[in-house]
Amino acid sequence: MPQLDLVHHYSGPITFYRAPACAPEEVPKGGVGIVGIPLDSWTLGRNGQRMGPRAIRESSLYLAAYYGLQVPLDEGYINVADGSVSRVPAEPRLFDTGDVRLHQGDAEAQTRAIADHVRKVTEQGAMPVMLGGDHYIPYPSLLGFIEGMQQVKEDFKVGFLNLDGHFDLWDEFRDMGRYNHGTFARRISEHPAVGKMAWWGLNGTHIIEPQQFDLCREKGYVGYTVDSIRRRGVQETIREALDIVSEGVDAVYVTFDIDTVDGAYAPGTHSIVVDGLTAHEVFEAVSVIPEYESVQAFDVAEMLPQYDVGGGRTARFSAHVILSVIGDRILDSSPTYSQEELAQVFR
Numbered sequence: 001m002p003q004l005d006l007v008h009h010y011s012g013p014i015t016f017y018r019a020p021a022c023a024p025e026e027v028p029k030g031g032v033g034i035v036g037i038p039l040d041s042w043t044l045g046r047n048g049q050r051m052g053p054r055a056i057r058e059s060s061l062y063l064a065a066y067y068g069l070q071v072p073l074d075e076g077y078i079n080v081a082d083g084s085v086s087r088v089p090a091e092p093r094l095f096d097t098g099d100v101r102l103h104q105g106d107a108e109a110q111t112r113a114i115a116d117h118v119r120k121v122t123e124q125g126a127m128p129v130m131l132g133g134d135h136y137i138p139y140p141s142l143l144g145f146i147e148g149m150q151q152v153k154e155d156f157k158v159g160f161l162n163l164d165g166h167f168d169l170w171d172e173f174r175d176m177g178r179y180n181h182g183t184f185a186r187r188i189s190e191h192p193a194v195g196k197m198a199w200w201g202l203n204g205t206h207i208i209e210p211q212q213f214d215l216c217r218e219k220g221y222v223g224y225t226v227d228s229i230r231r232r233g234v235q236e237t238i239r240e241a242l243d244i245v246s247e248g249v250d251a252v253y254v255t256f257d258i259d260t261v262d263g264a265y266a267p268g269t270h271s272i273v274v275d276g277l278t279a280h281e282v283f284e285a286v287s288v289i290p291e292y293e294s295v296q297a298f299d300v301a302e303m304l305p306q307y308d309v310g311g312g313r314t315a316r317f318s319a320h321v322i323l324s325v326i327g328d329r330i331l332d333s334s335p336t337y338s339q340e341e342l343a344q345v346f347r
């Protein structure tokens with residue numbers, strides 16, 4: 001595969017993090033395949049999430065130390081938290097498979113198209129990472145992930161973690177039917193291959209319908225509100241959530257709604273959350289995810305560039321979150337400096 005010339009962030013072709021572009025069927029085993037899903041047909045209010053994938057890709061170019069100019073490729077860079085050094089691998093492990101082609105106005109056709117694209121990446125033995133798109137995307141993406149995994153293991157089971165300010169567990173959303181960004185979690189809960197579900201970061205509404213509460217109790221689903229996260233701690237609650245969804249399953253799918261973080265940090269989204277988690281709290285949580293090998297699929301949803309006031313901070317936030325989750329998979333890292341050596345500079 002030809003290497004891209006090294007160019008500054010404002011120049012050159014737009015792929016996520018300067019990854020080589022390829023078809024979903026071409027992502028190598030063990031790699032990570034980026035899937036753009038430009039969808040916003042079925043949202044309640046502010047639309048424009050279809051522009052999200054391009055905005056996140058553009059924003060990622062600034063952070064493209066991977067194929068970019070910012071880091072000498074052979075020397076790598078030092079992580080000052082643990083003293084490890086990360087380098088770009090000789091053979092790339094991150095690929096951008098482009099956008100799903102979506103038939104506007106047909107939820108069934110959209111669901112199928114998204115599932116097919118994600119299945120192709122998954123069948124390769126690669127990790128699919130989706131760029132939304134509104135928060136309907138986890139349902140069709142999970143369908144494709146399950147179909148791809150079931151090629152290898154017929155009785156494949158998957159846990160589901162929703163990092164989100166909202167439950168999105170309605171059976172039907174008013175005037176919008178059963179397939180949209182307020183019902184996707186309910187559709188997922190109905191799939192026979194899905195094990196435990198958990199929600200982390202709930203804040204947008206401190207309410208739940210009694211019937212949804214009963215469903216959670218019956219199925220052993222758990223939720224963590226911003227209040228409980230602050231009371232018990234980010235580390236304790238995110239690890240507990242990941243442990244629960246990893247129990248008795250073959251893999252875990254994690255979705256990240258950008259409104260997990262307070263609207264002050266990420267205004268470019270559909271359902272602004274106030275008094276939400278800080279950027280620091282959210283990054284502390286997502287940095288735990290790579291410790292869990294069970295996590296084999298990830299998406300970021302509800303990034304809405306038209307409302308992203310303040311120089312594209314929401315797009316940048318989305319790109320950072322993705323790199324926090326997949327960084328260890330796409331770079332070669334090795335422990336190099338001791339805590340004592342680090343302390344000579346970083347105190």
Ligand SMILES: [Mn+2]
Nearest residue numbers: 165166257259
């Ligand atoms: Mn949400």
